Amino acid sequence: MAGERLFRVIGVYYGREVAICQIAPTRLTQPQPRYSPVHRANAIYPLTFTPVLRDYIWGGRRLATLYGRSLPPGAIAESWEISGHPAGSTAADAGWWAGRSLPEILAELGRDLVGEHADWSLARDRFPLLVKLLDANQDLSVQVHPDDTYALAHEGGELGKTEMWYVLHAEPGAELIHGLAGGVTAESLRAALAAGQVEKVLRRTPIGAGQAVSVPAGTVHALLRGVVVAEIQQNSDTTYRVHDWGRLAADGKPRALHVEKALEVIAFGQQPPAIVAPRPLHDCADLVRSELARNRYFVVERVTLARGQEFTGVCDGSTLEIWGCVAGEAVVVWAGGSVSLPAIRYALLPAILGEFTVSASAMATCLRVYLPADAPAE
Known part of the structure; x- marks a missing residue:
């Protein structure tokens, strides 16, 4: 089957077109090459991709001002650099696979692309990782991600999400939320949310450029304003919002919260340190x-x-x-x-x-x- 164009073009990045959102697919007019071992010399090479951009309300312009990227107008919150997720798959921008999405490439290369250590991911026909850049011009929601067991049972086959951040840029005084204050339980967190006092039970940590942050599934967390990070994570887009600072989305309505699911997956008890010692x-x-x-x-x-x-x-x-x-x-x-x-x-x-x-x-x-x-x- 011929490939499909999945994204609307809105900008240029390193001389390449950049996509921001999925639209109804249209057929490509040219047939796409099929891989076989005879093509190895042409088809096995370092792949670079056209990023997929996300314009969430908390984004900014730092990917342009700090790194010279040509962006569309408005707030750009995330750049999905390498993604095989259905919500936004990146396409190769050069060589044999140019124009083909990462899931298409994975379908043809299989283990030759991801390796023996990814057999668990191949069994689900998905690329194992998702690589992003995040520009937090405003505070992100306080949120938590489920682990694989919970996500597979409750999110239609979606995976959980363990992630890490590498801080690329931090304004003076920048912080993040990572974990809960000592002694917080599901009951006390629920009570704090009901009383509008959730900020009192969150653990804030100062951060600076060059630091690494580990965010295992089940960890309450939020990037706060003034920070740009590189994010490495499982190939998942499952997030449960606990608190969104009372703000309204572009439609004038509050964004959805997922408190009950969050309370089921939060890892209460001793909280791991936020900053990783290299x-x-x-x-x-x-x-x-x-x-x-x-x-x-x-x-x-x-x-x-x-x-x-x-x-x-x-x-x-x-x-x-x-x-x-x-x-x-x-x-x-x-x-x-x-x-x-x-x-x-x-x-x-x-x-x-x-x-x-x-x-x-x-x-x-x-x-x-x-x-x-x-x-x-x-």
Whole structure:
């Protein structure tokens, strides 16, 4: 079947068209190539994508002012950089797969794209991760995400959401909400919500650029105004709002809250720390590598390269790798060529890509994401 255009074009990003929302699909006039092993030399390469933008009410313009992106008018809250979610799938912007959505590419490449560690995700015909940028010009709602067990039972087969944030920019005095005050129970949280005093039971944490925040499923949280983050998460769009600051949406009505579901999934009791202490992996003058997050669903590392230095890796079939340059400029080189990653741009390296290097034309900071060997079994 020929591919379908899923999005309305509204802007340009690194010379590419950018999409913001889904509309009724129309048929492409040109037939799309079909992958087979004979095409490996052309079809296996680092994939870059056209982002999908979200204009939620809490967004701003910092993706343009800080990172030079050409945006449509209005508040842009999220840029979905690599997504295979039905609510907004990104399409490849170059090479063999240009114009094809990530779910289409996954359907043809399968394990060659995501690797053996993603068999649990392949069993559900979905890409395992979702990579975003978030610009919090206003406070986000206080919210919580369910785990897989709850989401699969109550959200029509949707997955839960464990996520992490890497803080790209923070205004002076910036904070986030992460967890609840000591001793808060489901009953006391319900009472605080009913009395309009929920802010008294929320835990606020100051944050700054370069810090990493872990947000396991079940953690009450909210980004607050003045912050831009890179978000790595499970491939899920399930959110239960607990509190939305009394504001109105564009239609003049309050946004929906999901208090009962939230109370069922919140992890009460001892609250985990918000800020993650990086775990050193390699530290020398020219290459600093540290682990920022490790859970059942993904591992995130920060790799800082001095000018002219390089990281050497191999995609051996076990897992995909996602590389995103968040400061400076990096270049990914593999047997078939190279792709430039200015800040902020991501590339998805297929699991069978083979050997590759990431180097810096000037000092660069990158996020490296891959799937752990102990990924969910089902």
